[in-house]
Structure formats: structure tokens, C-alpha cells
Amino acid sequence: DQQVKQNSPSLSVQEGRISILNCDYTNSMFDYFLWYKKYPAEGPTFLISISSIKDKNEDGRFTVFLNKSAKHLSLHIVPSQPGDSAVYFCAASARSSNTGKLIFGQGTTLQVKP
Amino acid sequence: DTAVSQTPKYLVTQMGNDKSIKCEQNLGHDTMYWYKQDSKKFLKIMFSYNNKELIINETVPNRFSPKSPDKAHLNLHINSLELGDSAVYFCASSPQLAGGPNEQFFGPGTRLTVL
Numbered sequence: 714d715q716q717v718k719q720n721s722p723s724l725s726v727q728e729g730r731i732s733i734l735n736c737d738y739t740n741s742m743f744d745y746f747l748w749y750k751k752y753p754a755e756g757p758t759f760l761i762s763i764s765s766i767k768d769k770n771e772d773g774r775f776t777v778f779l780n781k782s783a784k785h786l787s788l789h790i791v792p793s794q795p796g797d798s799a800v801y802f803c804a805a806s807a808r809s810s811n812t813g814k815l816i817f818g819q820g821t822t823l824q825v826k827p
Numbered sequence: 828d829t830a831v832s833q834t835p836k837y838l839v840t841q842m843g844n845d846k847s848i849k850c851e852q853n854l855g856h857d858t859m860y861w862y863k864q865d866s867k868k869f870l871k872i873m874f875s876y877n878n879k880e881l882i883i884n885e886t887v888p889n890r891f892s893p894k895s896p897d898k899a900h901l902n903l904h905i906n907s908l909e910l911g912d913s914a915v916y917f918c919a920s921s922p923q924l925a926g927g928p929n930e931q932f933f934g935p936g937t938r939l940t941v942l
Contacts, residue, residue, distance in 0.1 A: 745929060747929075747930065749933075754935070754936070755935055755936070756831070756917050756919075756933030756934050756935045756936050757870070757917070757933045758933070759930045759931070759932065762930060800868075802870060806929050808929065812875065812882055812883050813858050813860070813875055813877070813882070813883075813921055813923075813929050813931075814872055814875070814883055815872065815929065815931060816872075817869070817870040817871070819867065819868055819869050820868050820870075
């Protein structure tokens with residue numbers, strides 16, 4: 714039972730355009746969401762997060778949007794750069810569980826073409 | 828000045844062997860984790876420790892045993908290795924278990940191949 718789903722395995726965009734990566738979740742107890750970026754042969758690195766009390770969080774070229782009613786979040790990268798080419802993982806946690814447990818989606822491979 | 832380090836990076840071994848993967852973090856974090864990324868690329872939590880105390884123990888075979896000698900180290904020992912154990916294992920740490928943002932910092936991964 715996959716509680717966090719990234720239904721697009723891959724995405725290809727042109728440099729300078731917007732990249733939109735999507736993530737859906739099923740557990741209404743999740744109250745904190747994170748995006749991680751992963752290059753080959755490296756560990757995931759934290760990118761941006763959002764608490765369930767917000768619907769938007771922005772950090773430079775990266776913006777995460779949260780739609781709680783739809784149980785959906787998205788990561789927008791604008792403008793996209795070739796160095797953004799990586800696998801992006803969405804993750805969710807229920808902080809009330811006091812376990813620190815993160816549930817990850819299966820990842821979306823982003824390719825930004827020069 | 829690597830934040831979360833794992834050794835070895837690659838591990839190739841025969842079925843039935845026992846092996847260990849070591850993890851160390853120099854971030855001063857209280858909580859450490861082990862994740863497994865299987866062939867389908869899913870990242871799944873296996874264990875977490877908070878100040879040397881086991882917090883999360885997912886449905887992982889008993890052949891896997893984590894050990895935390897201190898809060899900066901969390902090692903993973905695997906007995907009687909099986910083909911299905913082949914995966915990339917990631918160690919991670921976070922500042923705290925609860926009460927705040929849970930941004931976890933990951934190590935570079937250990938690719939385990941069981942022949």
C-alpha cells in the first residue's frame with residue numbers, strides 16, 4: 714500500500730522552462746512534506762519542505778504547493794537548468810507519530826535539456 | 828568534513844555470508860536511520876534510533892540487526908545474506924525525532940550485491 718505516489722516516472726523539459734513534479738498521498742495524518750533531489754551514486758539531498766498549515770513555500774527557483782483537500786503536492790522549478798537533472802523524491806511524515814518516519818514516493822526522473 | 832558517511836560504498840558478497848555496513852554522522856544529530864532502496868527504486872525505512880534507543884523497526888527480517896554504539900554511529904549487520912538483500916542501503920540522520928521539521932540528511936549509500 715503505497716501511501717505516497719509519484720505517478721510520473723520521468724519528465725523532460727527544455728532549459729529555461731518550468732518543471733512541475735507531482736506527488737499524491739493517501740494518509741490524512743501526514744502533516745509535513747519534503748522534496749529530495751538525488752544524483753546517481755549519491756544520497757538524496759533535502760531540497761524544500763512544507764508544513765500542512767501552509768499551501769505554498771518558496772525558496773529561490775523552487776516552490777512547493779500543497780493542496781490538502783486533494784491530498785496533492787507539486788514542486789515547481791523555474792527556470793529549469795541542466796544541473797537540475799536528477800531524480801526527485803517526494804516524502805511525507807506524520808509528526809504526531811513522534812517517530813521521525815518519512816514515507817517516500819518512488820521518484821520522478823527529471824531531464825532538463827540544454 | 829562529510830556530514831553522513833557510510834562504509835563501504837560497494838559490497839559484493841556470497842549468499843550465506845554475514846556483513847556489516849557502518850554509518851557515522853558528524854552533525855551532532857540525535858536521530859539516525861537506515862533505508863533500503865530496492866531495484867524498483869523505492870526508498871523504505873528499515874530502522875531508526877534516537878540517542879541510541881531503537882524507535883522504528885519496520886517489518887525487516889531478523890537477519891538485519893542495527894547497532895548504535897553512540898548517537899553518532901548506527902551500524903547495520905546482516906546475517907545469512909540472501910539474493911533479495913541486494914539493494915542500495917542509505918543511512919540518514921536528523922536533528923531531532925519530533926517537535927520540529929524532520930529534514931533528514933543522507934549518506935552516499937552502500938550498494939550491496941549478493942551473488
